[in-house]
Amino acid sequence: MGTEFFAMGGYAFYVWGSYGLSAVILIANAILPRIREKSLLNRIARGYSED
Amino acid sequence: MDFNWLHRYASPMNFYSWSLAATPWLGAASAVLFAVGLAGGLIHAPPDYQQGESFRIIYVHVPSAWMSLFIYMVMVSAGTLGLVWHVKLGDMIARACAPIGAWFTFLALATGSLWGKPMWGTYWVWDARLTSELILLFLYLGYIALQGAIEDRRIAARAGAILALVGTVNIPIIHYSVEWWNTLHQGPTVTKFDSPSIDTSMLIPLLVMGLAYTFYFCTVVLIRTRCEILELERNTTWVKQRALEMGSV
Numbered sequence: 233m234g235t236e237f238f239a240m241g242g243y244a245f246y247v248w249g250s251y252g253l254s255a256v257i258l259i260a261n262a263i264l265p266r267i268r269e270k271s272l273l274n275r276i277a278r279g280y281s282e283d
Numbered sequence: 284m285d286f287n288w289l290h291r292y293a294s295p296m297n298f299y300s301w302s303l304a305a306t307p308w309l310g311a312a313s314a315v316l317f318a319v320g321l322a323g324g325l326i327h328a329p330p331d332y333q334q335g336e337s338f339r340i341i342y343v344h345v346p347s348a349w350m351s352l353f354i355y356m357v358m359v360s361a362g363t364l365g366l367v368w369h370v371k372l373g374d375m376i377a378r379a380c381a382p383i384g385a386w387f388t389f390l391a392l393a394t395g396s397l398w399g400k401p402m403w404g405t406y407w408v409w410d411a412r413l414t415s416e417l418i419l420l421f422l423y424l425g426y427i428a429l430q431g432a433i434e435d436r437r438i439a440a441r442a443g444a445i446l447a448l449v450g451t452v453n454i455p456i457i458h459y460s461v462e463w464w465n466t467l468h469q470g471p472t473v474t475k476f477d478s479p480s481i482d483t484s485m486l487i488p489l490l491v492m493g494l495a496y497t498f499y500f501c502t503v504v505l506i507r508t509r510c511e512i513l514e515l516e517r518n519t520t521w522v523k524q525r526a527l528e529m530g531s532v
Contacts (some may be wrong), residue, residue: 236314238324238465241336246401250394251325258499262310265506272513276526280517 292370295512296521302505305531309502323488331485340398342488345473346496348391351419352454354384354500359424359451361401362444372508374440375515377447383500385423391414403467410458412468415453421518422450436515436521 240247290299324342331338358380364373396406407413412415426443433439461470472481473489481489516522 240339241330243335243337246337246397247339247527250343250397252394253397254390254394257390261386262503263414263498264425264429265503265510267447269506269510269513272510273526273529276517276522 290370293370295372295516298372299525302509306315306502306505309505313495313498316498318489318494320488320495321484323491326427328485328488337346337398338485340394341485342492344404345395345489346492347387347394348416348522349493350393350496350500351384351388351416352457353497354380354387354485354504355419355422355447355450355454355475357504358384359444359447362440365440366444366448369494371515374436374444375508375511376504377440377512378511379504381423381426381430381443382386383503383507385427387419387496388416388423392450393405398461399467405515408467410466410468411464412457415457415460416454419450419457422447422453425450 238248268273320342325340330336362377362379363375365377366373392413395416399408400406400408408485411462426446429446430439430444433442460466461468473486513522513526
């Protein structure tokens with residue numbers, strides 16, 4: 233794996249652009265709901281129950 | 284028909300327990316499949332004889348597009364369970380599906396655009412496939428907006444389920460758009476009735492990536508559904524107990 237791999241035959245911007253965008257969105261969408269669940273549990277434990 | 288069994292298994296409390304146990308395994312399976320699929324797609328698969336290295340975008344574009352349709356069908360099915368049989372969990376799953384589906388639709392459009400520029404010479408054309416996929420994004424966003432606009436959760440769920448159900452007509456239109464209308468978009472290469480018109484060395488990583496995306500969706504939709512449960516059932520004893528036990532999950 234060298235510079236040739238990263239060059240993607242001249243299509244580096246398009247190939248790495250789509251992989252990068254997919255990675256960022258998938259990772260964020262996996263982490264954020266997890267954080268939301270934790271904070272919900274914490275708030276409920278501290279007595280958050282008003283409507 | 285007797286749906287008591289369904290109500291029992293789909294009780295938010297039971298769902299919460301088994302989904303908590305299932306998510307680490309589903310997430311791990313997804314991670315392994317991603318590693319295998321990416322190695323196959325980026326390294327082992329040979330460059331395409333016409334498109335060169337740019338064809339590798341297929342491994343993030345096509346699974347996203349599959350998921351955008353699949354998640355919509357899950358959302359409609361879950362919403363219908365809530366609408367017709369008053370399964371509360373159905374409403375919660377439908378609500379959890381919408382943002383994930385919207386993001387996959389966005390990804391299908393964005394990666395398609397990044398593939399279209401070098402291959403077609405343009406980021407966007409108003410043809411049947413791209414337009415119907417854009418309408419799918421608007422259906423997801425409409426569903427999300429509806430959930431935000433209607434205060435009463437039950438009415439919001441009902442309105443959302445009806446909107447999703449009506450929008451289902453768009454799904455076969457997306458699928459068949461490349462056959463019904465002239466388009467720059469290539470036809471189906473995998474789901475043809477005869478053998479797929481793609482070489483095995485290129486096809487296998489695509490199927491592995493498809494599985495990775497499916498497991499990813501299962502993991503995330505379970506987490507999001509648990510959040511819905513926590514919000515809606517926060518006044519119940521079992522949720523308060525859970526929260527006290529697992530303040531640190």
